[in-house]
Amino acid sequence: LYKDEDSRVTVNPHAGQKVAIVYPNTYFVGMSNLGLHIIYEEINLRNDSVCERIFLPEKKELEAYDKTKTPLMSVETQRPMHQFDVVAFDVTFEMDYFHIPLIDRKSVV
Incomplete structure (x- = not known):
């Protein structure tokens, strides 16, 4: 998905503080959220931080994550x-709160 994005944000994976912004829904739902884009860009x-995004996988992908015991990973660098210093959640819809425990279990935090 990341390679298909037209992004003006440059991500420096070697910056000091590594921040994950987690949207507790799928990529396609999360990418329509303007607040997510603003926080990510800011x-x-x-110079001292890098922000990467993590989304809840689609249901079919989630089954593959379960079978292989793969943790949730960032879109930008996998x-x-x-492995992030800071994990922040961007919750826009009340129903997305129910996805947070699932994300917690899948993230191996």
């Missing part, structure tokens, strides 16, 4: 969620 404009 953190990546800093870094597992538990």
